[in-house]
Amino acid sequence: AQTVTQSQPEMSVQEAETVTLSCTYDTSESNYYLFWYKQPPSRQMILVIRQEAYKQQNATENRFSVNFQKAAKSFSLKISDSQLGDTAMYFCAFKGTNAGKSTFGDGTTLTVKP
Amino acid sequence: NAGVTQTPKFRVLKTGQSMTLLCAQDMNHEYMYWYRQDPGMGLRLIHYSVGEGTTAKGEVPDGYNVSRLKKQNFLLGLESAAPSQTSVYFCASSYRQSSNEKLFFGSGTQLSVL
Numbered sequence: 725a726q727t728v729t730q731s732q733p734e735m736s737v738q739e740a741e742t743v744t745l746s747c748t749y750d751t752s753e754s755n756y757y758l759f760w761y762k763q764p765p766s767r768q769m770i771l772v773i774r775q776e777a778y779k780q781q782n783a784t785e786n787r788f789s790v791n792f793q794k795a796a797k798s799f800s801l802k803i804s805d806s807q808l809g810d811t812a813m814y815f816c817a818f819k820g821t822n823a824g825k826s827t828f829g830d831g832t833t834l835t836v837k838p
Numbered sequence: 839n840a841g842v843t844q845t846p847k848f849r850v851l852k853t854g855q856s857m858t859l860l861c862a863q864d865m866n867h868e869y870m871y872w873y874r875q876d877p878g879m880g881l882r883l884i885h886y887s888v889g890e891g892t893t894a895k896g897e898v899p900d901g902y903n904v905s906r907l908k909k910q911n912f913l914l915g916l917e918s919a920a921p922s923q924t925s926v927y928f929c930a931s932s933y934r935q936s937s938n939e940k941l942f943f944g945s946g947t948q949l950s951v952l
Contacts, residue, residue: 728880766945767926768945769930771941774938776938815881826871826941828881830878831880
């Protein structure tokens with residue numbers, strides 16, 4: 725079974741600064757995807773970014789980028805130029821080949837301060 | 839676009855009562871999932887379905903039943919509610935089993951069992 729660990733329950737950052745959220749996972753599968761989802765106070769979960777395990781190049785989506793270290797089984801999310809609207813809980817998720825089931829970490833609550 | 843719709847959004851039950859949560863998606867997705875979210879514990883998979891007429895157990899299935907009579911609907915039932923089932927419930931769907939498919943989430947149902 726896969727496990728996903730987010731070791732930072734809460735983090736804060738000043739507006740316009742950069743913050744990195746950590747995620748580690750454990751799996752015996754060789755082909756999988758990793759995701760970061762954002763859950764704002766509205767509770768509506770949305771996808772932030774995803775990374776395929778076979779791709780060495782780190783995924784980037786505007787101000788969001790990942791640092792994927794496959795050997796270390798690490799998948800951190802970097803948010804640049806933080807904005808107040810980035811305040812949310814962020815979930816790291818692993819998705820393998822077993823019926824498309826996703827395994828989620830416990831989440832990191834990020835607060836962006838003005 | 840409606841996406842994934844959950845009803846109701848809030849519900850309060852007494853111990854022993856029963857209820858059904860409805861999830862509807864209009865994206866013709868094959869895969870549907872029910873998760874529960876508890877403070878500090880991330881999202882845990884209750885049951886899932888890989889197509890119309892099929893259901894399977896997830897990580898925490900005890901005390902819940904599901905049905906997928908129509909492709910667009912996935913129902914979660916509590917036959918005899920217990921205080922331990924107080925949680926926020928999320929329905930999610932995805933088009934295919936492929937690992938790169940992201941999840942589309944509903945906005946959640948806050949359930950309190952007294």
